[in-house]
Amino acid sequence: MVTTVFPKSIKSRPIYGQLLPKHGTRHLMIADGEGATGLTDMLSKIKNDRSEFLNKSHIVYVPGVNGVDQSDVLVGLGAAQFYKSPTIDAAMPRLRLILQDARMGIQFYLSGTESLMGRVQTAIMETGYTHSAIQMEHRGSLSRRVQCVHCKGITENVKIDPFKCGHCGLHLFVRDHYSRRISAFQGVNIDAEDPGVVPPSEERFL
């Protein structure tokens, strides 16, 4: 599974890189779905003894919403801590506590879907830690979290465009305009000017 390459877009559309091992006092690795191999690919870049790095590592893994479960490649790695959570929501309380007590010198490695990486990034930012030092590599599903600009409700796992807001029912088109603070793309009413005229949905974010 290779790193996702996104088409060129507007400046607020996040761009993800490739994970690299860095100096740190602790390494927090979080992944979902195919992101597990994003983590193992990063570890394979460590030239010498990996055990020093892994002794300082804490891995949190969530199987993909698409059913992909790569936890077996992570379990036996020898990380100081490994935890598998059923969903991103369920993992958040644990993550928040880790962040609350974290020290400077901690390194973050996120891999998987934009939804997972975005939500974790937002939680990290709430500690005052700068977002640009959080490493992120996209792998797997392109499905998006979309916030309806009208009712503010967020619809998860949006794969089609346009789609129906899961909260207020308006038909929304999905913009590439993205907010790190909310960790979501913006959805705007598509038939405001001509109510009822809604183009057929395309599968854009599989």
Add this chain to the structure above:
Amino acid sequence: MIGDTKIKVRVTDAVTINPLIKQFRFVSCDGSDLPAFSSGAHIFVEMEDNGTRRLNQYSLMSTPEDLSCYTISVRRDDVGRGGSVFMHNSVKPGMEMVISHPINFFPLDVRARKHLFVAGGIGITPFIAHMAQLLGQDHKFELHYSARSHGLGAYVDHLKDIYGSKVHCYFDDKNQKINLENLLRGQAIGTHVYVCGPKPMISWVRQTAEQCGWPDQAVHYEEFLAPPTGKPFVVELARSKKIFTVSTNQSLLEAIEAAGVDAPYLCRGGACGQCITNVVSCDGEIEHNDHWFEPDEHNEFGTIMPCVSRFCGKSLVLDR
């Protein structure tokens, strides 16, 4: 084009703090409040020193909330260009001077959960304003201050009195050193570190922070940049049709100003890009001393930053 309005001030105090450092206090000539500023800001103080006009940069150390006066501290540098010597020897209470509006290249990151200050010598000055600012706002901070000795550590006792256990001092003559690695490793996530002092100290803090896994955006520094001195050289200004010599202790920018030509500037230390000037022709070598361009970009753009850069050769013509 200078851009900033100047403020006419009067010196009310010129106090010797220790053998190297003198403190100066300014009030506005017309008795009005001075402009409010953000901690970390500096002003330029203009001085006419025997026909040479200099603008030296000094951090404001006064409390930002007190607009009745500005206070600065000047460390005497006997081998420098002469600005600090002038301040020490010639600036007396009652004297009228001209200063710039405050400008800030060393602000606090107000989102930080905690501010960790590392000061060396005269680098203590911006932190005095920072701590006064933070005390009023109930933010977490800590100061680690290194000086040659207790006697040469300006304001050590004063700071310990006000801030107590938040202040940690280290004196070279007692072989006391900041245990920087330990200090950095123990900070809670969301801490920012700020360093101001001699160049080697700044490099040391930046490198240690990187090795400890701190992101660049959480490491802030201010270097007190002065234009380097060098051999005199001749320069021609194409548009103003002037030719003059830049002397040893004078920067190219100062020489342009002395020739009566207004040139844009902001930091006067090679860090902000405001003074970038096009080179019309050059027969010789330009000594690029700025921190703005990458080394290979200088030739690509055919420009020079006159606030810090110099020249050696047959002729230099600038588009000014």
Add this chain to the structure above:
Amino acid sequence: MGINIKDGFFSDETFREDFTYKNSPQAIKRFPFPFDRDDYMYAVNLEPHTKGREGSVFEFAFDVDEHYVSEMRDRAMVLSEDPLRCQSLPHMTLAGWDLLELIMVSKARDYPKWFSLTKDGNQWHWINRPMGIDQKFTFLDETTLPYGPMEYITRQTQGDFSLQDERDGNLWMDAGMITSQADWSLDFDIGMNFMEWHAPVPLAHEKGIFDRALKYLLNLRLGAPVRRYNWTMTIDPLLDTAPETYPIWGPTRATLEKGNVGERMNLRVEVQALFRLPRSNAIAFSIRCYLVRFEDLVTVPKWGRRLHRVIKELHPDLAVYKGFLRNRPLMVEYLAQFDDGAPTSPGCWPDE
């Protein structure tokens, strides 16, 4: 809040539903027409925000006109319906105080018959006669005002405001009062940096407009504010054209007809000014919106001719982004009546 019409200056009008908004002849003459030539493309059109021509919208730092009281009433209604239009991230309170001081000092100096400010150390006394406000408070103490400082003062000031924190070589929009915007969401964009919140603007990024503008703004100094224009089109004099309420005002775009273009189509001009703030080192960005119906605008012959030419030749991407591509033919047809092909003088001012 009653309208103070004692001196007959402030209008009592609406910017919604029945749209009783109208410009007096003086307001039309001083309208900030943004086109200085017969075509338009994005540029870094920043100029010093110094005291301008007497009687013009540029005379003072914060222009107060006949629409003041009614605009503030409309703002209060918008906020009551949607409080998310005014937000301030926790670290921006000091910047809010800087803005409060800037506006109060400016208005008390420039319009002394309407505003006064007396200071006794940190004990301040502010009087806003048109809005009937008499407030004593302690500067820098939020507990002594009914709202946070930015919200307090912007509820009394025409125009939208955003406060930008400067860090990491960029500007971050970390607070704002945005109730008269041209279709962008504060709630979504708050926290973004300069490049990110401008991301949706077509063409300008490729031209390097934002790189140059950012570099310029990072060097913005205390006491040296700058200004520029932006413009778009709005059907009916509706101030609140936020994306949040798009389902409400969007449908009106399809209701423009040949017979109502003059009355319902409005040129919407934003006079934007940027100020460096002293204690927070942040930048205040004011976005002051002026609306004029086409039928009023064309009473200035030069403007009628020029607007026709600008709209006719405008790059289609800009017409899409500004939301009027579908109505462009109707607008051009209407404006053509006022363009006899005669030359227009350079600059924005009407010919005397």
